[in-house]
Amino acid sequence: MAEFDTIRAGAGVRTAEIDAGLRAHMNKVYGTMSVGMLITALAAWAIAGLAVTSDPTATGIMLRDGEYLSALGQAIYASPLRWVVILAPLAMVFLFGAALNRLTAAGAQLYFWVYAGLVGVSLSSIFLVYTDFSIVQTFLVTAIAFAGLSLWGYTTKKDISGWGSFLIMGVIGLLVAMLINWFLQSPAMAYAISMIGVLIFAGLTAYDTQNIKSTYVAHAHHGDSEWLGKAAIMGALQLYLDFINMFIFLLQLLGNRE
Template sequence: MADYQTIRAGAGTRTAQVDEGLRSHMNKVYGTMSVGMIITALAAWSISGLAVTETGELSQLGVAIYASPLKWLIMFAPLIMVFAFGAAINRISAAGAQMFFYTFAVLMGLSLSSIFLVYTGVSIAQTFLITAIAFAGLSLYGYTTKRDISGWGTFLIMGVIGLIVASIVNIFLGSPAIAFAISTLGVLIFAGLTAYDTQKIKTDYIQHAQSMDREWLHKSAIMGALNLYLDFINLFMFLLSFMGNRE
């Protein structure tokens, strides 16, 4: 009987340690993501200000990043960096991964800076607030639900690939109907990914809690932060296409 009580007490201690570690891990994920969001917002706002002169015309910087071939590099560079980060995550240090993420956040800010020239500041702020509320609810669902939603992953990733292809095609077609369909599907897909990625971060930690070292945990938190950051940014951009008031 004493042996059983000892075993049960030991199991309870390990469970408590996992729960405490999970909370710390999720705080690290959300904290890193939040810092990335702040960096992106500041970079986008600052660059948009430098891109326009006092008369409302594009400055030399504005012409370079919005009206020259450089705009294509700026547009696709974040996507390239995401793939590069996924390929290099196991070879770089945790400090290197964190620096990579923050550099990516700056580049994303450069890529998104044009929204301050296209949409009113009030509509951007309103859409950001709505996105934040929706993201919090979706992420909370992914964290607390007892339902296994890992099966969503394949369909959601296929949906993202379809969105990328359709968006590239529509750059040349310029179809409002296709743009509307892309935005509608984008909101649904990244809403699903927010819940899916949150649950995946949680389950990955629980499954490897006993074997993961600190370096891996740090990199895992950064990778999780990147996934949720991308979910938030894309959800925000697709909602902005519906809710944003143009200048």
């Protein structure tokens, strides 16, 4: 009986250690993601400000009364450089998984900061298209929805790992639909894509949160702090992508255009 009590006490201590470690791990995931969001927001706001000028001789491209596209704005939004701005963040996402194996935890974190800055540059055009109020309003709606979905994914006892393949297929279908509508330019199809996009990334928010939690619990006993550090950054990237995409699709639905 004494041996059984000793084993049970040891298991209880180990469970408490894992719980404490999990909380620290999730705090790091959310903290890293939040800093990435801040970098993205500041980069987008700064570039959008530099892309607009009151000088009509800068490029001759009028945005609205009294505001014109600056030379930097023309380079980013109206020249072949725009494809670099659009595709560079996408390329970095695909390369991140391969780079993660070679990078240290500090290197992976720096990689994520750079990526977040590039996303901010690519998203800066929203300040030229949508009103500032609608951007802030949509961001707050996204933040509330994200917090609720992520909390549910973290606390639910239901195993939602089976959602993964369905949601990934949904993302692929969404990309195909967006490519098709790039040629068709159908407002009805664009609206449907935005609605479906919100639902898909809402599901991914809950799924990724539970997956991050499960991954930590499965590997916590190894005690590899370097691996756990990189896993936290990968988790932050996953949730960051969920938030950004949900925000973009909601902005297309709720945003008021200039």
